[in-house]
Amino acid sequence: MLRFIALRLARSALTIILVVTFAFAVLRLSGDPALAIMSPDAPVEAIAAFRHSWGLDQPLYIQYVRYFLAILHGDLGQSMRDGRPAIDLVMERIPATLALALPALALKIGLGMPAGIYAALHRNSLTDRLVMAGAVAGFTVPSFVLGLLLVLLFAVQLGWLPSGGDESWRSAILPVLTLGLGGAGILARFTRSAMLEVLGQPYIRTASAKGVPWGAVVRGHALPNAAIPTVTVIGFLIGSLMAGSVVVESVFSWPGVGRQLVVAVANRDLAVVQVILLMVASTMVAANLIVDLLYGVLDPRLRNAVAH
Amino acid sequence: MRLPRRTLLAAAAAVPTVAIAQTVTGADTRPVITIAVQKIANSGTLDPLREQSSNASERWLGSIQETLIARNQQGSLERVPGLATAWRRIDDRTVELDLRPGVKFHNGDELTAEDVAFSFGPERMFGPTLPADIPAIAHRHWPALDRVEIVSKTTVRFVNKTPDLTMEGRLSAGGSEITSRRAWQEAGDWQANSQRITGTGPYKLRRFQADNSLILDAHDEYWGGRPPIRALRFLEVPEAASRIAGLLAGEYQFACDIPPDQIGPIESHPGFEVQGGLVLNHRIITFDEHHPALVDPRVRLAMAQAIDGQSIVDALWAGRARVPAGLQWPFYGDMFVPGWTVPKYDPDAAAALVKAAGYKGEPIAYRVRNNYYTAEIPTAEIVAESWKAIGLDVAIEVKENWGQVLDHAGPRGVRDWSNSAVFDDPVSSIVNQHGPDGAQQQDGEWTNAEMNRLSVELETGTDRARRKQAFARMLQICEREDPAYIVLHQNAVFTAKPKALPWRQPPSFFLDFSARNWTA
Numbered sequence: 001m002l003r004f005i006a007l008r009l010a011r012s013a014l015t016i017i018l019v020v021t022f023a024f025a026v027l028r029l030s031g032d033p034a035l036a037i038m039s040p041d042a043p044v045e046a047i048a049a050f051r052h053s054w055g056l057d058q059p060l061y062i063q064y065v066r067y068f069l070a071i072l073h074g075d076l077g078q079s080m081r082d083g084r085p086a087i088d089l090v091m092e093r094i095p096a097t098l099a100l101a102l103p104a105l106a107l108k109i110g111l112g113m114p115a116g117i118y119a120a121l122h123r124n125s126l127t128d129r130l131v132m133a134g135a136v137a138g139f140t141v142p143s144f145v146l147g148l149l150l151v152l153l154f155a156v157q158l159g160w161l162p163s164g165g166d167e168s169w170r171s172a173i174l175p176v177l178t179l180g181l182g183g184a185g186i187l188a189r190f191t192r193s194a195m196l197e198v199l200g201q202p203y204i205r206t207a208s209a210k211g212v213p214w215g216a217v218v219r220g221h222a223l224p225n226a227a228i229p230t231v232t233v234i235g236f237l238i239g240s241l242m243a244g245s246v247v248v249e250s251v252f253s254w255p256g257v258g259r260q261l262v263v264a265v266a267n268r269d270l271a272v273v274q275v276i277l278l279m280v281a282s283t284m285v286a287a288n289l290i291v292d293l294l295y296g297v298l299d300p301r302l303r304n305a306v307a308h
Numbered sequence: 309m310r311l312p313r314r315t316l317l318a319a320a321a322a323v324p325t326v327a328i329a330q331t332v333t334g335a336d337t338r339p340v341i342t343i344a345v346q347k348i349a350n351s352g353t354l355d356p357l358r359e360q361s362s363n364a365s366e367r368w369l370g371s372i373q374e375t376l377i378a379r380n381q382q383g384s385l386e387r388v389p390g391l392a393t394a395w396r397r398i399d400d401r402t403v404e405l406d407l408r409p410g411v412k413f414h415n416g417d418e419l420t421a422e423d424v425a426f427s428f429g430p431e432r433m434f435g436p437t438l439p440a441d442i443p444a445i446a447h448r449h450w451p452a453l454d455r456v457e458i459v460s461k462t463t464v465r466f467v468n469k470t471p472d473l474t475m476e477g478r479l480s481a482g483g484s485e486i487t488s489r490r491a492w493q494e495a496g497d498w499q500a501n502s503q504r505i506t507g508t509g510p511y512k513l514r515r516f517q518a519d520n521s522l523i524l525d526a527h528d529e530y531w532g533g534r535p536p537i538r539a540l541r542f543l544e545v546p547e548a549a550s551r552i553a554g555l556l557a558g559e560y561q562f563a564c565d566i567p568p569d570q571i572g573p574i575e576s577h578p579g580f581e582v583q584g585g586l587v588l589n590h591r592i593i594t595f596d597e598h599h600p601a602l603v604d605p606r607v608r609l610a611m612a613q614a615i616d617g618q619s620i621v622d623a624l625w626a627g628r629a630r631v632p633a634g635l636q637w638p639f640y641g642d643m644f645v646p647g648w649t650v651p652k653y654d655p656d657a658a659a660a661l662v663k664a665a666g667y668k669g670e671p672i673a674y675r676v677r678n679n680y681y682t683a684e685i686p687t688a689e690i691v692a693e694s695w696k697a698i699g700l701d702v703a704i705e706v707k708e709n710w711g712q713v714l715d716h717a718g719p720r721g722v723r724d725w726s727n728s729a730v731f732d733d734p735v736s737s738i739v740n741q742h743g744p745d746g747a748q749q750q751d752g753e754w755t756n757a758e759m760n761r762l763s764v765e766l767e768t769g770t771d772r773a774r775r776k777q778a779f780a781r782m783l784q785i786c787e788r789e790d791p792a793y794i795v796l797h798q799n800a801v802f803t804a805k806p807k808a809l810p811w812r813q814p815p816s817f818f819l820d821f822s823a824r825n826w827t828a
Contacts, residue, residue, distance in 0.1 A: 032711030037351050038441065039360045040710045040725070041741070043448040044750035049440030081352035082518065083439070083499045148549055155557045163554040164545060253344075253545040255520035262546075263519045266709065267352075 008292060012285035019281045020071070020274055024064055032056070033080050033268035054080050067270075076278075077271030079264075086271035090257060090279065096166060097256035100175050100248070101241040107180030108187055108237055113230065115184070116191025121218065123196060131188060138185025143244075147178040147251040164253040175252040179244060183237050190233045194226035201225070227298050235291035239284030242276070338526065338538035339561075343367075343819065344545040344554055346565040352518040353502035356482050357433070357445045363801075366482065366817035367564065368542055371524060372414075373485035373507030376405055376424065377476055381814035382824060385588070385639055387480055387732070391419060391508060395479075400471035400770045401454075403479070407462040412529040413488040414512035421458040426489035428456045428466075438498050448740075449483040451767075471770045477731030510535040510822045520544055533823035540821055555804055556580070562809075562819070566802040567682060568625045574804050583813035584802040585628060588637055588729040591681055591796040593674075593691070596720040596753040601670040601700070608791035610661035611722070612651040614694045621797050623690070624683040632798040634783050635738050637729050642772065645780045650787065650795050659698040671701045672721040675713045678706055684724060687796065714751055726799065734779045739763045742792050754792045759785050 034050040051057045055066065070077060076087045112135075119131040141149075154174060155163035162171045198204065199222055207217045245258035253259075257276055264272035347364040356373070359365040370381075378390030392405035411419035426432060433446040452472060457465040466475055478484060491506035503516060510532060511524035522542040526535035543560070545551045548567055552574060555563035566574065571582045595608050602608055617631035634648045672695075676688045688704050695702040702721075707713045713723050730736040742748050743763035749755050762778045762785075769775045786792040803813050810827040814820050 030712065031709040032714075035710040035714065038358070039350065040714060040747055041728075042360045042441070042747075043444050043745070044747065046441040046444035046448070049444050053440045079352070082502060148553075151550065151553045155559075156553050159557060163557050163559055164550055165543060165554075165559070250546050251550060253520075253543060253547075253550060255517060259519060259546075263352075267350075268709070268711070 005289075005293075008289050012289065015285055016278065016281045019277055020068075021064075023274060023277050024067060024270065027265070027268050027270050027273060028060060028063065031268045033270065036267045037081055037269070050080075067274075071274075076275050079272050080269050081267060086269075086275045089272055090260065090275045093255060093257045093260050094279075096254060097242055097245050097249070097258060099172060100179060100245060100254060100256065103172070103176045104179035104183065104244075105237060105241060107176060108183035109234060111180070112184035112187025113191050116188040116193075116230075117195055117223070119188065120192045120195035120199065128192075132192070135185035135188040135192075138181045139183075139189070140185075141182070143178050143182055143247050144251055146181065147174070147248060150174045150177060151251075164251075166253075166255055171252075171254075175248050175254055178248050178251070183244075187230070187233055187237070191226065191230050194229040195222060198222045198226045224298065228295060231291055231294050231298065235287045238290075239287035242280050242283060336538055338536060340539045340541065341537050341562065341821070342541040342543060342560045343562040343564065344543050344551040344560040346544070346546060346548070346551070348516075348520075348522050348542055348544045349518065354505045354513070354516055354522075355442070355498070355502040356485055357442050357449075358439075358502060360445065363565075363817055367819045368522060368524070368540075369482065369485070370509060370818045371511040371540065371821060372505055372509045372513060373487065374509050375480055375484045376407075376486065377480040379480055379816075381816065381818060381820045382812070385732075385815055386641075387476060390480070391424075391486055392479075395476060398465065400473070401468040402465055403475045404459065404463065404465045405479075407464065408531060409462060411508050411531045412527075413491065413508055414506050414527055415488055415491045416529075417488055417490055419486065419508060420461055421464045423489045424464045424486055425456040425458055426492070427486045428453065428484075432487060432492060442498065446483070449478060449481065470768050472768065473770060473772070473775070474731065474733045474735050474767075477733050477736065481731040481736070511537075511540055514539070530822075535821070536823050536826040537821050552804065561805060563804045564801075564819070565682075566804050568628060568800075568802065569683075570804075571626055571628070571802060579806055579808070580804060581807045582802050582804045583811075585800050585813070585815065586630060586798050587801050587816055588639055589799040590632055590635060590727050591687070591799055592635070592725050592727050593722050593794045593796060594725050594748055594753060595722055595791060595793065597755075597790075597792075598752070599670070599672060599719055599721045601667055601672050602721065604665040604667075605790045606661045606665040607667055607700075609651060609788060610658040610665070610698060611695055611700070612787070612791060612794045613654050613658040613661070614698045615691055615794065615796065616653045616694065617650065617795075617797050618653075620687055620690055624686055625797070625800060628802075629797045629800045632795060634787050635727060635793070635795055636734060636779075636783070637798075639729055639732050640734060641732060643732075643734055643776055643779060645776070645783060648780070648783055655694070655698055662699050667699065669701055671703060671719075673705050673719060674702050674721060675705045675707050675723040677710075677713060677724065678708070681724060681726060682799070688724065691796070716752075720753070725793070727793075734782070735766055738779070738782055738786065739766055742786055748792060756785055756790050756792070759790075759792075 034047045034056060038047055038050060055063055067077065078084060079086050079089055115131050115135065119128040122128050151163045151174060154161045161173050165171050204217060204221055207221055208214065242257055245256055246261055249256045249258035250262060261273065261276045345367055349359050350364050351359045353359055356365065356369055375390050376392040377395065378388050379385040380388045391408050391411055393408045395403055395405040398404050407419060407421060407424065413419060434443045452469040454467045454469045457467060459465055468475060485507060488506045492501050495501045495504060504513060510527055510530040512527045514523040514525045516522050521544065524540040526538050528534055545554065548565065548570065551560065551563040552570060554560040566582055574580050574582050595602050597603060621627060621629045621631060631650060634650055636644055638644050674688060674692055676684055679685050692702045692704050727737050727741050730740065740746055744760040759782055762782050765778045766775055769778065801817055805811065812825060
C-alpha cells in the first residue's frame with residue numbers, strides 16, 4: 001500500500017509541475033503584466049521601469065528558472081499589483097470560497113445521491129422522469145444563467161434574498177444554490193446509472209430470491225457496489241470546488257478565490273495565478289488520491305490487487 | 309431585462325427613505341449609501357500615481373484626497389479654489405498659492421505648506437525608494453518641476469525648470485493630490501501607503517479590500533461642510549446585470565457603468581433614473597503608419613471619412629454621446645479651436661482617396677478588446693463594415709489585453725484607444741498621447757517632425773496666441789494631413805439611481821457625494 005501511495009504522490013507532483021509550467025508559459029506569452037496593471041496610457045518609462053523591477057525584461061527561460069527555483073525554496077512570489085506576498089493574498093480569500101464551496105458540496109451530495117437512488121428504485125415512473133429532467137436541467141443550464149435567474153426570482157421579484165455581496169449568511173444562499181444544483185444534477189445521474197447497473201446483477205436477484213427483505217438488499221448489496229462510480233464523481237466534484245467558484249463568485253460579487261483568479265489572470269499577475277492553480281491542482285490531486293484509497297476500502301478485490 | 313412593475317414599485321417606494329442602507333447610531337441619522345461599480349481600482353492600490361485609470365479610481369479618489377486647485381463638479385469643470393484659496397503667477401515658471409486655513413487631514417492634522425512640499429517631494433513622488441514606475445509617472449504629470457518652495461506656513465510656490473502655462477492645470481489634475489506628511493511617514497513605505505491613503509476630502513478611508521470593496525466614513529471636520537452621508541460603500545460588482553438587479557432590488561443606491569442599451573429598460577420603471585452624460589474622454593482609433601496600406605496618409609484620411617460617427621452615437625449610445633470637434637473639448641477655454649470638425653462623413657470621397665492612393669488590397673488588422681470600452685465590439689463592427697464599403701480589406705482581431713493589442717508580432721494596422729483631457733489644455737491630450745513622448749510615438753506607431761516641434765512649443769511656449777495657432781496646426785496634421793488617429797465620439801458615463809436621491813452626476817467620472825452635490 002505504501003508503494004501505491006508513493007507512486008500516486010509522485011504522479012501528483014509531476015502533474016502539479018506540469019500545471020505550473022503550462023500556466024507560466026500561457027500567461028507570460030499572452031500578455032504583458034505591466035500594460036495590464038498600468039494601462040497603455042502610462043508613460044513608456046514607467047512601463048519599462050515596472051518591467052525591470054519585476055524581471056519581466058529578462059528572457060523567458062530565465063524568468064521561468066528563477067520562478068521555479070523560488071518555488072522550490074518555498075517562495076511563491078509577490079503580487080505585481082501591490083507587492084504583497086501572493087500566498088497571503090490568496091489565503092485571505094480562501095475562507096470566503098470555502099464558505100460557498102463546502103455547503104455547495106453538501107448540497108450536491110445531500111440532494112444528488114438520494115435523488116439518484118430514489119429514481120433508480122422507481123425506474124420509469126413519473127417521479128423518475130421528473131427527477132432526471134431536473135437533473136439534466138441542473139447540469140445543462142450554465143451557472144452564469146442559473147445565477148442570474150435565481151437573482152431575478154429571489155432578489156428582484158420576491159425580495160427574499162440579497163442579489164450579491166458577502167454581508168450576511170443570507171448572501172451565501174443564492175451562490176450556494178447556483179454552485180450546488182448543477183453538481184447535484186450530475187451526481188443524481190451517475191448515482192441512478194450505477195444503481196440501475198447494480199440492481200440488474202445476478203447477486204441482487206439471488207439475495208431477493210433467498211427472501212432477504214428488499215430494503216436490506218438495497219442497503220447491504222446495491223448501495224455498496226454502486227458506491228464506486230459515485231465516489232469517483234464525488235472526487236471530481238471535490239477537486240473542482242475552487243475552480244467551480246470562478247463564474248459564481250463573479251455573478252454574485254463574492255470576494256473569494258474565484259474572482260481573485262479572474263482578476264489575476266486579466267492582469268497577468270503570475271504569482272497570484274500560480275498560487276491559486278497550485279491550490280486547485282493540489283485539491284484535485286488530493287481528491288483523486290483519496291478516491292483511489294477509498295476504492296480499496298469499498299472493494300476488497302481492488303485492495304487485494306494492490307497488495308499483490 | 310424586463311421586470312414586473314409591482315416589484316419595482318416596491319423597491320422604488322422603499323428607497324426614498326434610504327432605510328435599506330440606513331443604520332441609526334446615536335444621533336447620526338445620515339444615510340449609508342452603497343454604490344455598485346464595475347471596478348474599484350485596476351492596479352489593486354489606492355495610489356493615484358499607480359492607479360492610471362480614469363474610469364475606475366476617479367469615481368472615489370476625490371472623496372478622499374484633494375488638489376490645491378479644484379474643478380467645479382457642479383459646473384463645467386472650470387478651475388475653482390480647492391485646498392488653495394487663491395493663486396497667482398510670479399513669472400512664466402512660478403505659481404504662488406495661498407493655502408486654505410483650517411483644513412484638517414483625516415488624521416486630525418492641519419494642512420500646512422510642509423504637507424504640500426512633501427506631496428511633491430522625493431519621498432512621495434520622485435525618490436529612489438519608490439517603485440520605479442511611480443517617479444516615471446510623476447515626471448509625466450510634472451515633466452519640468454524644479455521645486456516647491458515654502459514661503460510661509462500657508463503659502464507655497466511651485467517653480468518649474470522651464471516656462472509652463474499649464475502649471476495651474478496640472479495642479480488641478482489627478483496625481484497632484486495632497487497627502488499628509490505625518491500619515492505617510494507613520495505608515496512606512498509606499499506599499500503600505502498605497503493601501504491606506506490619507507487626505508483632506510469629505511470622506512476618510514475605513515477599509516479597502518482590493519477587487520471587492522472600499523468603505524469610506526464621513527470626515528466631519530471637512531472644510532467644505534459636514535458630509536451628508538455617514539458612510540459610502542463602494543462594492544465591486546463586475547456584471548452589469550448584477551449591478552442593475554441589485555439596484556432594482558434596493559440593495560444598492562447607485563449602480564455605475566450602465567451600458568447605454570440598459571438606460572431605457574431602467575428608466576421604464578417608475579422611481580428610477582439614469583443620470584450622466586459626456587465626460588472629458590474621446591474614443592479614438594489609432595494608426596500604425598508602417599503598415600504597407602497605411603503609409604499613404606490618404607488611406608488614413610479615407611478611413612476617417614468613411615465613418616458616420618453620428619450613426620454610431622444614435623445607434624449605440626441612444627443619442628447621449630456626441631461627435632466632437634476633433635481631439636479637443638470646450639473645457640480648454642481659450643485654447644479651444646472653434647470651427648474645427650472631424651473629417652466629414654463622405655464614403656464616395658473616401659473610396660476615391662483609397663483608389664488614388666493605389667491601395668493593393670493588403671489586409672489591415674483592426675485590433676480591439678472585448679468591450680473594454682463601452683459598446684466597443686458593436687462599434688468596431690460598424691467601423692469595419694464602413695471601411696470595407698470603401699474597398700479596404702479590414703479584419704477585426706479581438707484581443708484579451710493591451711499587451712496583445714500593442715504586440716509587434718504580426719502586422720499592426722489600426723487599434724482602439726481613448727484620449728482624456730487630464731487638465732484644461734491640449735498638452736494634456738494631444739501632446740500627452742500623440743506627441744514625441746506620447747505612447748503612440750514611443751511605441752513606434754506614428755511620428756511627424758512638425759508635430760513634435762509644435763509639441764515642444766505648446767509645452768513651453770508663453771505666447772497664448774501662438775500656442776493656440778500651434779494647437780490648431782497640430783489638429784490639422786493629426787486629423788487631416790498625416791492622420792495619427794480618428795476621433796469616433798465623445799464618451800459618456802451613466803449612473804442609475806432612485807429618483808428620490810438628491811444627487812446629480814457631475815460632468816466627469818467622479819461621484820461627488822459632498823454636501824455641494826447632495827441637496828437634501
